[in-house]
Structure formats: C-alpha cells, structure tokens
Amino acid sequence: MKLSPLSCVSVALAFSIVHTFRYEDLVEHVNSHQEQYVEALREWVAVESDSSDVSKRAELHRMMAMTADKLRAMGGNVTMADVGEQELPDGRTLALPKVVTAEFISDPQKTTVCVYGHVDVQPGKLEDGWATEPYNLTEINGNLYGRGASDNKAPVLAWMHAVEAYQALNMELPVNVKFIIEGMEETGSNGLDAMIVAQRDTFFSDVDYIIISDCGWLSPRPALTYGTRGNCYFSAEIEGPKQDLHSGVYGGTVIEPMTDLIGILDTLISPSGKILIPGIREAVAPLSEEEKKRYQDIEFDMENYKNKLGVSQLMYNDKVELLSHRWRYPTVSIHGIEGAFSASGTKTVIPAKVNAKFSIRQVPDMDPAVVKKQVTEYLQSVFARRKSPNKLKVTMVIGAKPWLANTHHVLYEAGKKAVKRVFNVEPDMIREGGTIPIARTFQDVTGKGLVMMPIGGFDDGMHSQNEKISRYNYVEGTKLFIAYLHEVAQIQRSRV
C-alpha cells in the first residue's frame, strides 16, 4: 500500500505527538549540549585511526565500531559493510576498515539526503612539532586541538548531533537522513568505490542528494564549496646496491640511488612552480571570463594568508592567480623520501633503495589514467638519459579525479539560505585545493546532486601539526546542518 504524504503524517500523529520545525528550540538544544559534543569529539580524537599506518589498523577498526555504535544508539538502521582487503607493497594483505552506513527514515515519501564523512586521520606525532598530544583533545582559547578534530571527526559528529537534536525535541526530521562513513579517506578511499557501485540500486536508490562536509572555509566567513582538485599520488623508487653501504668505504665506486632520485625529482617542477612534465599543463581547461570574475569578486586577504603561512612571498602576488592556482590548476608537491636517512644526527650511509613520494593535484580536464602514463614515461626517459645501472620503478598509488558542481543547483541555493539563517551572511562560493576523492565517484556512479558544506575553519591546519576546530565552528556548524536539513526539505516541496 502506498500512502499519500497527507495520510502518512496522519499515521505518525496517531502514535506520538510530533512537533513541527522550530529553529530557536533546536538552537537552544545545541547551545545547552555543547559540552557533550566536545566530550564526544574528545572520545573520537583519542582513537589513533591513522589509515596510512598499517600498524594502527586495529585502532581504525575500533573507530568504525564506535561510529556504528553511536548511530545505533541514535536508533538508526546500521550496517557495517565489508569492502575487502588492501594489498601492501610487500605483497601481504590487510582487512580494510568496514564502511558504516545508517538510515534514519521518517517518511519514504520525503527527500532523502546521504551524509558522507570519514573517521580516519592523517599521521600525527608529538615530535613532528605538535604543541599538545595529537590524540588528546585539548582546548586552548576556544580551539579544540587534536588530530582529526577538523578533518573529519567533528563534522561527522556535528551531523549526528543535528539528527539527535531533532530527535531530542521530538521534531520530525525534515528529510530522511542516511550516513555513509568510511575509514580510508586519507589514503584514497580504498574499497569504497566498489561498494558505491555495488549499492547503487539498493542503499543509494532512494537517495536524492549527497552532502559532504570534509573541507574548510576560506576566511572567517562561511562558505559553500563547488569544486575540489583530484590527486595522483606517485612513488618513484630507485634501487641500487643490495643493502645500505658505508659512504666512506664505498663512496666513489657506485652510482648512488639518492643521486639518481634527486636528479629525476628535480625535473618535475621549475623553481617558480611550473610543471615540467609534458602534457600536464596542456590538459587543463582554460580559465573562462566568468570564472575569472568570480575569483575577482572573492574577498581574500593576501597579506593575511601570507602571514598565516609564515612565508615572506607567495607563489603569485595577484589574487586571481593565487586562488586559481590554489583551486583550479594542477600543482606538484614532493612529500619526502622513504629509505634514506631521515633522523637527526649524521649517519654516513649510502641508502640502497629510496622511494620518493610526490603528488600532482588534478583539475578538469585532466585524467588520472593519462597522468599516470605521462609521469611514468617522462621519469623513465629522464632516468634513461642518466645511464644509471640502478633500477627505477614508478607507481601511481592514488589516482583521484577532480570534482566540479554547478553553483546554481538547488542544493547550493538551499545552502545559501541555511548559511543566511545561522550566520546572517552570504556564503563565499569557493573551491577546494584538496581532494575528496569520493565526491567524483558519488557523482559518476549515482548521478545524484552533491553539495559540499564545510564547517571547518580556514586556519584549522588539516594534515598539519596542531590541527584544531574551534568550539564556535563545531557548535554553529551543528546549527548549520540542522538548518540545512530544513532548507533541503523546502526544495522537495517546491519540486512536488
């Protein structure tokens, strides 16, 4: 039996008194529960759910279980999906963390949103220069410091608290809410792509919109994000002698892998940041006049940005150049070298096998499969010219596509209204230089509308030492999500 929307409401009323949306009451609830929210974040930050460090895998599994437990306690219909195994460089396999899904369906006739988030984190060690213990949430001057605080544990919790607020006040959820929470985002969302494909016609069949809150604002002003860069992460490994050698005893008799590696890495980028790999720059979509104008209109304090980063000079002195190179042009970063001497002190070693990690941010119309070929062929040709007896192996470890949305989509219009209600300002319409690899997959596989609604602050230091989220952003962000659920429901009504 298919009920009409009207009779459905009647049925609900027959069983309990359901209050209608009253924003002020919800705000009051959030304000009075912020200590519980901070405690919940403290408990989550304490879990060292570093997905890039295989030795921490048990912690990651525990984090997924805690996530499922919380959603179950909220009354959600929760599953933990097995997404298979991960192959390690040495050939061993390791179970991937399960993906947690949950459903809060108040009315099958209503719009259904699916909130995506992740609870894995980047590595974090006190000795890297943290002022506080990375896995011990510490509040200083209204900021909550801890690895994963902003990326992405607080936003995930804020979404849960938004649903809880409606539940606590016995207000019907304006839309049905689903969650899909993963534990491999920081290393490329292994296993999630296949799961989305597999559940396209089941879990995702009744999802209308996908919401991601895994990014940050550009300034103190709230923002909506309509694009992200992708990322191709490479490993270039050079292998020479069969073991590390004493640089005094053997130096001068072997071509050292480090010399070769430095030599090929130096051909990736010019001193001013120009990418030298043939074909990369040519693939980038040209900057349109409308786009250029949008950058010109963004209020962005170059001086403040420079000071925040602590550099005496940025790569570009012009705002449009800077923002466009941050968001819509590719860039190469060399992250480091595995296998060489990296500690303090003065080890006199010739490392036998060294492995450089670098990545190239992807933008429309680059294609990771093509980039993989371009980079591999280029490095192999550069290396061949060195006539080295060592062996080079280039591997693309992550190949995540960029994502770009239409800023005039109803989801963005609803977002602007929610921002207006909570913060009483218009949001910045921004892009994100970082990668949310799964955004593109959601779009390609499910064909659903996708919105990015960040609550992280512009200075949260995601992936850096001293990552934090402010109590303000965490609490007001919860209100934003509450308001957004209401605004998305309005889309539904105007559509019907």
Place this chain on the structure above:
Amino acid sequence: MKLSPLSCVSVALAFSIVHTFRYEDLVEHVNSHQEQYVEALREWVAVESDSSDVSKRAELHRMMAMTADKLRAMGGNVTMADVGEQELPDGRTLALPKVVTAEFISDPQKTTVCVYGHVDVQPGKLEDGWATEPYNLTEINGNLYGRGASDNKAPVLAWMHAVEAYQALNMELPVNVKFIIEGMEETGSNGLDAMIVAQRDTFFSDVDYIIISDCGWLSPRPALTYGTRGNCYFSAEIEGPKQDLHSGVYGGTVIEPMTDLIGILDTLISPSGKILIPGIREAVAPLSEEEKKRYQDIEFDMENYKNKLGVSQLMYNDKVELLSHRWRYPTVSIHGIEGAFSASGTKTVIPAKVNAKFSIRQVPDMDPAVVKKQVTEYLQSVFARRKSPNKLKVTMVIGAKPWLANTHHVLYEAGKKAVKRVFNVEPDMIREGGTIPIARTFQDVTGKGLVMMPIGGFDDGMHSQNEKISRYNYVEGTKLFIAYLHEVAQIQRSRV
C-alpha cells in the same frame, strides 16, 4: 732513582717469575678462550651506544663505564676524562661521553704504544632491514652479527684480550700499552681533539706509537692501512612556511622547501659522479706513477666486488680508477632528508622545514675549512638563482681531514712481520675510503708514528644492515695484536 733496564728486570724477577715471549702458548690461550671473547662482545653489542642519537646518550655513558670497568679489572691505571658538552641544533647542551684512558706500564724504559678505539656505534634498527636484532649478537655460520661488532667493539676487545693473554700466562708485556677509547667517533670525535692537545705533554709524552684498528681488509687477505679519507659532513636546511601544510589545500600557492632543496642538491654531482662544486676537484693531489703502479699491483676482484654490492655496474670499470676513487679521490654522498615525510604510506604534506644531509670525503690536499667555504658559497649562489622566498642555511657539521702514512715506516715493517707470523702471507697495503677523523689529529698534535692495523673482514657491512665480524677475524685478529706487540718491541731493540 732511575734504574737501568737491567736492574729493572732484576727487580721484577725478585718479585715474581716472569716468562719470556712464547707465541705458541699465547695462541693456545687465545684458542681456549674464544667463547669468553664472544661473550664479552655479546655484552658490549647489547649496549645501544649510538652516538648520533641524543636520546641514547645514557646507553653511551654506560658503555664508557663498562669499558673503564674492564680495563680496571685487567689492572690498568684507568681514568675517565671529562671532555665537555655538545651543543645540539636547538641550543641545548648535552654531556659528551667521557674518554677512557688506561695504562699498562711494565717498564718505563720500554717502547710504549697507545691503542686508540671507539665503543660508540652507528644507528641500527631491525626495520631498516636487519635479519637479526641489531643489538643482540647472533652467530650464524661463523659470523657474529650485531651493530658495532666490527666497527669497533670487537677490535677494541681484541686489543684488551691481547694484553690479558700476556697477563694470564705471566709473560711480561713486550711493550708498555696504553688505551684511549672514545664514544663519539661516529659523529666526529667531539671533544677528543681538545683532550689530545691538552694531554700531549702528559698522557702522550711517553707514547712512541699510536695504533688504530678501526677499519677492514680489502679481501680475505690481511691488510695494513696507510691512508684514510677525511669527511666534511654538511646539513643544508631550507625553511619555508611556519608549519607543515596540506598539499591539496595550499599546493600551488607557496614555493615548497622540498622543491628548493631537491633543486640545490641536484647541482652537487653529475649523473656519472663528477663533483660539480667549483674548486673541489682542483684541490686533489695528482696521482703519481708510483701510486698508480701500487694500485695496479693490488689483487682485486672487480666482479666479486660488484656482486658483493649487488649492482649491475660499478662507477668505474677499471681497477685503478675504481680503487683510486674509493681511496684517494673525493666523493659526494647524499644521505637523506630530515623533516620530510619518510615513513611508508601516502601523507599529503608540504614539509615546512627540510634538512638535507650530505658529505664529501676528503683527500690530500683538500682542506675542510676551504671545502666548507666552497660548498656554502656554491649552494648559496645556486639557491639565489632560484629567487625563492625560503631561507637556506648551510652548516658543516663535521670537518675531518684525511690521513696518509709512509708505508716504509718501521711500524709498517713490524706489521708485515706480525701478519706473516699469524697468517703466513704478506699483507695488502691499502688505503681506506672511510674516515677515522682522529688519525690526523694524533699525527698533527703528538707527532708520533701511527699505524692502522685492521682485523675487520672485507664484507663486514660496517654502517650497514647486518654488520658482523667473523669469529675467525676476531680470534685471529687477537693473535695478530699479540704478535704485533712483540714485533714493535723488536723495533725498540734495534733502535737502542
């Protein structure tokens, strides 16, 4: 009262029966005590006396105390000299390990030798690719694996066991023996230079010869070493943003320190190993015809060397070229980068401050003070051309001079006789590509003759994973030292 040599012997005879030198009895003693020797080495290797890791300093202090205890137990006159403090890069200071000296004076009229050695070690971690625990001495097929086994703990112990053998058999030591054992060799012998200068007219006043056994043979044939390369160890630090940045969020807006660092490192050496720093190659003494002939005469299996290192091609295919570039030409090795991402996994970071470690081996007539200036000026000029806003700081952390001896010196003639007695072969006359920084200081400050008498095997893997010394080299090396003390005493007699 000054006694004549004759009356001195009479006095000694009046108190105990002193046996004369009987080599076979000493050999018998060594053979029957080899298990104790291995146990002594096991006890020493178990101490993680890594001088480059300041967090291991307590272990290093313990190692020096154990060394002093052993020498005291042997009846030596032992002192532990305070050589001051070490300044760390962050400005803190740390006590240097004390230098242990010991004296075994049987007769002030006799020749006195001073054995130099060190009991600190290079870093060693199982995860670097050791097959056994680096600090747990493990015997496999007659080889004793452990960090510091060959460099330099077994040779130091072998010298002590040589003295003990004479004592145990109640044979008078043929010469007086002094020991000077330090704990900072692997990081540049901090504090020792000053101590040698300070004690030139006291501890060193009656020393005739200095003996160092801190190197290895060239092949299975025993060798005497007449030269070592020096070493200038540099740190090139590039500092950019005030903290690590997310490569997605900030990539494309800052000139990354890693890009700059890779760029300047790539200007140090050509792909074929040619040093590109102006002035370095010009300072090297030309290869004389006599020297060339000496290299030609050395039996050296290039194919075996290549296979041992596990490379498909060496830097030079000609024996004279290869050996001379190993021993008497400078070379640049890039050891690694501190501050960048060096673990396994895929961290997407822009490291804020990166510090490359590289070193240049020194040969006559290079001068570390000049090299320091050449390298610093060159890198600063290369860096300036990049027009980077980042800051470069070049520091020479170690500046050790090369050392070269006259192979016709009486000490070497005595060495040849000792080798002949123990191994029944002529030794190879070799140089050492590695650095024993203090050799040059001993020579310059004390003006005494210095000999290098290695007992380490050619394949001991000093500074590498799986360092070892063979039981054969350890035990026969002890006999070599016993025989050498006797031969040195013969020099004295012929001189008088």
